[in-house]
Amino acid sequence: MEEIPSVSDLTMTLDGIVLAAGFEDRAYAALERSRFRPDARCVLIRFVNAVPGNGQVFRRYRDAARERFAEGAIDVVDLRHDDPAAMERDLGQVLGQLPRATRHLGLDVSGLPAYATCMALKALRTKRSENPLTVLYTAALEYNPARAEYDELIAAAGDEIELIPHSMALEMDQNLQLDSFSGYRSQNAKTCLAILAGYEAHRANGVVEETNPSLLLLFYGRPGDASLNWRLDLSRRLHRKFEKARRTATETVSTLRFEETMAALEHYYNYLIDDYDLALAPLGSKMQTVAAYLFWERYSETQLMFPTPIGYDPGRSPKGAGSTYATTLEPRSLLFRGSWRDSMAEFRSD
Incomplete structure (x- = not known):
């Protein structure tokens, strides 16, 4: 694979960020490492489900956001297990009410499930179609299944594996x-x-x-x-x-x-x-x-x-936060039938 270009820090300063208050360690990285304008906004996506400890995790995210953003600059959008589609509508309403100066937003996909990532992208690309969007992603240091479990499965099953390895997602x-x-x-x-x-x-x-x-x-x-x-x-x-x-x-x-x-x-x-x-x-x-x-x-x-x-097991979530990568999508009107950047740049913020 071609080497990912590396830079010493995130070269752009964001006007705001949308991210999920998830269980994974890496989901905190973009909030901690990104550069924000003094009047930047934060949109926290709160999971509303029966997963044990979910409320405590959200409070930790809210406290971390308060260290980076001014009072009143943090909005919360719920992702409900019993009504997931409502998130796109509610996020769109929040985005529509942000100040006009909030032009360059970031979306951290590290803690979002696939359907929520797509809804968040749609809301951002619709409500902010004239503005660029930076997609942020942080790799984990340890994933499930681990190498040891892979070796055991190979030794037991060979060419085709029937036994499904344990993961954060349940059945x-x-x-x-x-x-x-x-x-x-x-x-x-x-x-x-x-x-x-x-x-x-x-x-x-x-x-x-x-x-x-x-x-x-x-x-x-x-x-x-x-x-x-x-x-x-x-x-x-x-x-x-x-x-x-x-x-x-x-x-x-x-x-x-x-x-x-x-x-x-x-x-x-x-x-x-x-x-x-x-x-x-x-x-x-x-x-x-x-x-x-x-x-x-x-x-x-x-x-x-x-x-x-049916749910998630936080005890099986990926561990640690590795490199964070960023790529900026051009405004939707330009990208719709156009082109996109052909690489993601790694960044670190000291």
């Missing part, structure tokens, strides 16, 4: 289909399902069973750190049963450089769109989810599907 609940991303379904066309594959094959299985696609595309993620290439092998083994059972095409794309995922999706789109309805399920990395949204933004006839778990 499958539903295929969340939000009206905002429902796409267009023709009457006669066959369905092509594209899965940005991660390590939760049970969720992939749920969306495959519900969609029953005529053609399956599996996009496996190549880690930015070569020492994590075993995770690519694990993902392939977990999903190999789908390759054997269905008409399938596979690709390997970066987990970090979202433009690789965009380019691969567009390659297949150009070949298939006349004969297939395309559905896309982002189950891979955070930045691949950003790619899924941007692809939908260009081709809104695509349907985004979000296989969601």
Whole structure:
């Protein structure tokens, strides 16, 4: 993989940030490391669910935000487990009320589930369509499953792994289909399902069973750190049963450089769109989810599907905060059929 360009600090100063009050250590990094104007605004996305300790986590985020932002400059938007679609509307209302001087916002995707990332991007790109948006992402230091668990699974199972490794997400609940991303379904066309594959094959299985696609595309993620290439092998083994059972095409794309995922999706789109309805399920990395949204933004006839778990186990969350990466999207009016930056820059703020 081409080396990620590194800079000594975040070169831009943000007018505000949108981020989630999540359990992962890395979800604090962008709040702590970014540069903000004195009158900058912060929008905290609060999870409203039954996960133990959720309230305590939110209070910690609120206290951390108060150290960086002035009194009255912090807004809270709820992401409700029983009504997730309301977040897009509520975030849009908050964004619409921000001062006109709040032009350059950042969105930290590190602590957001895929469906919330897409709703946040849509709200930001709609309400602030004339302004650039900086997407921030922080890598974890330790991920689940760990290397030791991978080695055990390989020793026990070999080429194809049936046993699903433990993860932060619990068992499958539903295929969340939000009206905002429902796409267009023709009457006669066959369905092509594209899965940005991660390590939760049970969720992939749920969306495959519900969609029953005529053609399956599996996009496996190549880690930015070569020492994590075993995770690519694990993902392939977990999903190999789908390759054997269905008409399938596979690709390997970066987990970090979202433009690789965009380019691969567009390659297949150009070949298939006349004969297939395309559905896309982002189950891979955070930045691949950003790619899924941007692809939908260009081709809104695509349907985004979000296989969601019944809940989360905070004890299995990724540990630590590694490098933070930033990429700035041009205003939507320019990007809609245009281009985007072809890399993400690492930054550190001392």
